[in-house]
């Protein structure tokens with residue numbers, strides 16, 4: 001098999017020939033047709049992630065056909081078209097992952113390869129309305145958006161919501177999911193073009209977070225959102241405390257712009273805000289996310305598709321985030 005492998009931090013991934021994998025007793029081998037990138041893959045190549053031990057095959061998202069099943073894996077899965085839940089060993093507590101939780105694609109070899117070995121319990125049938133590339137784009141970002149919006153955010157139909165940095169893969173899913181359940185969604189972005197694309201997907205409107213006074217414009221147009229979904233943190237986080245409605249929730253699943261410079265606790269306690277962290281999702285979140293996607297026939301937004309051999313080009317693009325939605329790799 002071939003695998004795009006990280007051999008050294010801050011060096012391009014190398015497409016290497018590796019031994020054919022065989023499944024452990026409760027595992028399967030999936031012959032991959034497509035994989036997708038997440039910012040995590042980029043952070044890992046830059047050494048900005050805990051526990052990096054090269055050589056490792058990156059990639060958390062993948063879709064393909066089950067090629068081999070282990071002796072104790074459900075024979076049902078043989079030859080099925082599947083997607084993979086990349087959250088491994090979540091554990092039994094829905095409120096937080098166990099200490100054994102890991103994500104496919106570090107430390108365990110991931111999906112930037114022609115084949116991947118996973119536990120059969122990580123498999124789900126590929127949603128029938130999605131093509132291979134769309135199916136591969138869904139898992140990690142989809143489950144993260146679902147948990148942030150619903151399991152942690154408690155989003156209700158008709159509620160007003162703000163999603164920051166809408167070009168992001170997770171953010172784009174959050175927009176699609178929230179629109180599907182009838183929320184009123186506003187967005188921020190560094191790019192007017194991305195705001196326009198978000199409006200095409202059902203957002204009410206958007207504001208450029210790099211422009212002075214964007215939060216005042218938002219308050220004028222949208223009022224105070226009762227739910228905010230953020231993955232940027234950084235200096236802009238403080239303005240989210242001002243924008244949020246009294247009693248509002250701010251759900252954070254990332255810190256792309258680093259830690260907030262300041263958190264005004266007076267605003268937090270006086271407005272009775274809930275600041276809530278969120279990471280990926282439980283197996284139940286994953287199943288619920290798939291149900292939502294299937295019910296509303298949601299199709300992931302794909303910015304560009306590269307062949308596996310050009311995975312480094314996709315990773316390089318992530319440095320400056322020109323994308324709206326996901327980068328996908330096709331695998332033959």
Ligand SMILES: NC(=O)c1ccc[n+]([C@@H]2O[C@H](COP(=O)([O-])OP(=O)(O)OC[C@H]3O[C@@H](n4cnc5c(N)ncnc54)[C@H](OP(=O)(O)O)[C@@H]3O)[C@@H](O)[C@H]2O)c1
Nearest residue numbers: 039165166167168169170189190231232254257279280321
């Ligand atoms: N906790 C988890 O389980 C989990 C899961 C997935 C991702 N994450 C984290 O969440 C973040 C986003 O991940 P992703 O895969 O969706 O990334 P991505 O597709 O690479 O998106 C990055 C986006 O972040 C936005 N952004 C950058 N700086 C910003 C700022 N100062 N203010 C507002 N938005 C800003 C940009 O939006 P515009 O282009 O619109 O300006 C950019 O397109 C990353 O930090 C990632 O590590 C965490």
